[in-house]
Amino acid sequence: MIWSILLLALVTAERLGELALARHNTSRLLAQGAVEHAPGHYVLIVALHTAWLVGLWPMAWNRSIDTAWLLVFVVLQGLRVWVLATLGPRWTTRIIVLPGAPLVKKGPYRFLSHPNxxxxxxxxxxxxxxxxxxxxxxxxxxxxxxVLWIRIRAENAALRGQPI
Incomplete structure (x- = not known):
């Protein structure tokens, strides 16, 4: 039980930290002349992720942990760090495009368009x-x-400079 609570607390802290980082990066990008695209669906993303994490707490706090799935989750966290480190100050939870800035083509973006x-x-x-x-x-x-079907279509259009 203690391990379940600890894992949920760590994931919650990670998500809150990422929101703070995203807000910081978004503010900096907008100050540099970046433009937000398709903000209307953002509320769906926030609602989904909030419901997912808040829903896990009462369902999982006292359950045992499957170590094989935990290992998969840890690997995903490593990939998450790789994505964030690759994008650096350009990482945000919104669709923010900095005009004239080249697309990121390094790190996991060498292999996938949307590794995040x-x-x-x-x-x-x-x-x-x-x-x-x-x-x-x-x-x-x-x-x-x-939600990702909506999001990826909007992001691809924004990156191509097309209206949605």
């Missing part, structure tokens, strides 16, 4: 599986898929 979303897809599914909550993983993976 691959990590998010994995996290949404895997953390509930760490606690044996496969039904929770399925529900939130389906909801995440719907």
């Amino acid at each position: 979303y691959v990590v998010v897809i994995g996290e949404i599914a895997v953390l509930p599986l760490v606690f044996g909550l496969s039904w929770f993983a399925l529900i939130f993976s389906a909801l995440n898929g719907a």
